[in-house]
Amino acid sequence: MFGYILRRLLYMIPGFIGIILITFVLSRVLPGDPAVMIAGEQAPPDVIAKIRVELGLDQPIYIQFVDYVKKLFQGDFGTAWHTGHTVLQDFSSRLPATVELTLASIFIAILIAIPVGIIAAVKKESILDHISRVFSLIGACVPIFWLGLMFIFLFYSKWGFFPAPMGRISDGINPPTAITGLYILDSLLSGDMIAFKDSLMHLILPAICLSTGTMAIVARMMRSSMLEVIGQDYIRTARAKGMRESKVIMKHALSNAFIPTLTLLGLQFGFLIGGAVITETIFSWPGVGGYITDSILATDYAPIQAFTLMSAIVFSIVNLIVDVLYGALDPRIRYE
Amino acid sequence: METLLRVEDLRTQFHTDAGLVHVVDGVNLELKKGEILGIVGESGCGKSVTSLSIMQLLPKGIGKVTSGNISLEGKDILAMSKSELRKMRGSQISMIFQEPMTSLNPVFKVGDQIMEAIRFHMKLSKKEAKSYAIEMLTKVGISRPESVVDEYPHQLSGGMRQRVMIAIAMACEPKILIADEPTTALDVTIQAQILNLMRQLQQEKGTSIMLITHDLGVVAEMCDRVVVMYAGQVVEETDVKSLFKNPKHPYTKGLLASLPQLTSESDRLNSIPGQVPALDEMPVGCRFAPRCEFRMSVCETSNPALLDTGELHNCRCHLYQEEGVSS
Structure with a gap:
């Protein structure tokens, strides 16, 4: 019984990796640039570029993904910029x-x-x-x-x-x-x-x-x-x-x-x-x-x-x- | 012998796709104390419905007794209240069924299913009921009853499950046991064991058994008296010896002739030509007439009555109507 539960928990891991990958890719592929949203529509291009660097959005997408997964393992779900809190704070x-x-x-x-x-x-x-x-x-x-x-x-x-x-x-x-x-x-x-x-x-x-x-x-x-x-x-x-x-x-x-x-x-x-x-x-x-x-x-x-x-x-x-x-x-x- | 159960002119109706039909049409039966009565007939002849009518366990909204009388030691079963019926079921009359594989609830322990009846009818405590359940399991020949009592039905074989069903049925020492094809689903060696067990318990407790079967071998082995049913009616009723020695109704003769004979030269089995009439297309006259080799013109217009042809041998056939009247 205990072994069964443990095995089932292990089987969940590939599923979760898939979900992480899909949500990550989808949110990047969809139109809309967070840097523009943060800085505002009228912001000068150099400000937007600076925010992009801060958010790591200037990096190739696979590096962004690796960064994201690394942080997940540290319990860091990122920061929700629209509230200014970490996602974990907002969630709790x-x-x-x-x-x-x-x-x-x-x-x-x-x-x-x-x-x-x-x-x-x-x-x-x-x-x-x-x-x-x-x-x-x-x-x-x-x-x-x-x-x-x-x-x-x-x-x-x-x-x-x-x-x-x-x-x-x-x-x-x-x-x-x-x-x-x-x-x-x-x-x-x-x-x-x-x-x-x-x-x-x-x-x-x-x-x-x-x-x-x-x-x-x-x-x-x-x-x-x-x-x-x-x-x-x-x-x-x-x-x-x-x-x-x-x-x-x-x-x-x-x-x-x-x-x-x-x-x-x-x-x-x-x-x-x-x-x-x-x-x-x-x-x-x-x-x-x-x-x-x-x-x-x-x-x-x-x-x-x-x-x-x-x-x-x-x-x-x-x-x-x-x-x-x-x-x-x-x-x-x-x-x- | 004293009559325990009397069924008189029972008519049981079913809602089917073809409309309302009488599955059991004017059945008379008598079960005496301590006897084993066989009820024989093809599938669909109304033998199971007769037993469910006695138990008042017909499927709700589909089957209904429309007329007749069923009395248990003089008490009218059809007039009993729900709680009287519940007290009767399992303690006065109990039942075992054809399919031991599906007749036990898969999610409860075998012991709990035996104890349920014991506790309800005999008002025993949980502990007493459990030791009684183990005693019953021992009685029905289950080895290691102390562990089987805590097992689930799926852990047991078909034969063992049927033994458990018998233990449930016999636990409250009923006066009557109705066994509806109790061995049909079991293989031959197990069949013999189950039949022996039933007879042994019957002899110990003096229980009357109503044994419903389509297997004439089982009848010959077990029964004292036999009722032969065809298309919802009793066509012949006699003691088991006369049935095999001197069958009167052409249907019974046909049934006996269809038994394979080791001594017979022919390598083909005999069979009765034709089919059982559909419930909504019953012939006006004798219900067996369309398949009968002795058919006369009167057979097609009037259904003969069940009459005594002498020596308590009842038969529903025009061939014997005059004899019946004279005797």
Whole structure:
């Protein structure tokens, strides 16, 4: 088991090298000169040339790449010139917000999609099944940016159920003492109920908005794998033993049907990281997503490359965890 | 002998692509205490559906008992509430199935699957249930039961899994064991072991067994009485000796004639011509008439009743209708 995890971690390295190479080349090939952006459109050519030398942009591209990789190994992800901080500084102040948003979305998606999928399968072709089908279709089709704007329009401007979509907490309220960096968790841990309530209200809309796509797909997946399992012989065996129907479904069927859904949840993580970029922009959520949007608009290479690499690392690790969980859920899967 | 289970005029309906059809159409059965009753017939003749009707385990929304009576020691199974049914399943009537490979839940330990039934019906503690599960595994002839109890189904062979299924079924000492083709998926040497095990447990506990099979060899080996089913109806019912010595229904005769004979000169196997009628195209008259070599004109217009032709030998055939009436 330990050997398997180690081997999987080693296999990730070539993948990461590929990602580093591709993001590096793409960001260099795309039009837009950072030196011009830093100095301003009207800057004299000699100033721009000087900045290019400072940034190392006058060097051949392969030397730039070697420099970049060398720095990566020293933990230096470069400096985001549009904020003036190192990428690491920017990330550490913004990452908790993104983690909170992503975790909340995954949580909401699981909380709603799994029961909906189970009910839709157990009550197949009933009105509940049809309703869940329609909502899944809507959830899978509606783009995040449209849904986000509709949420803000209805629940904030029109009905005022939720606070203004500006950040993680209202201006007049102090953020909770930083423990994990997640406001919800920190405010609970420090017993700060005012901050908890306010940050929860700020979190709900963007988290639901980000979770809809995942929710729809997971619900459908859960339904279909549940339907398949319910038709299996061992479900009939469980019923023939006299088991209560709720136990047949929740124990015998779910423990088998959850395995494919888990795969999907792992894969959806990549989608959520991507979706966070859009959601954070719409809700002015001070996370990495909004920061990356700004970096793209400012042709700021370093944060973009760092973000891509980070997404790849997170995605790979989440999927490694998923694979390890398989072994726990399904005794037929064993890793050596 | 005392009758344990009585099925009267059972009709079970299924939703199919061809519409609503009666898969089981007027079946009468009696299972006596301590006997092994064989139910024989081709695939699709309704034998499995009859057993699922008794257990009330028909696929929801697809199959339904539309009329008839099923009573277990005088209690009407069709009128039982959900919780009464649950108490009956596994403790009064239990079941083993054709496919041992898929009948056990792959993600739970063998022991947990045995203990589940024990704990529910016998209200034992976890520890007691586990030692009882090990005892059951020993009884069904599994060597090293202490370790098998903590193994998963995929670690066991087909024969061992069927033994585990029998252990689950017999754990709560049911009055009736319904075995739906319990040896069909196993190879021949294992078949004999499983059949022996079933008979041994039956003799120890006095359990009645309803053995559903299409294998006449198994019937000859195991059963006291036999019911032959064709196209959703019982066509012949008698004790096992008369069935093999003196079969009456042309279908039964055909079945017996299709058994390969070592002494026969011919190198071709006999078979009954034609096919089982489709469920939605049942003949008006006798359901076997289109394939019957003794067909008469009356066979095509009226379906004969199941009548006693003497010595508790029931047969559904116009050839014996008068005998039946007279006896």
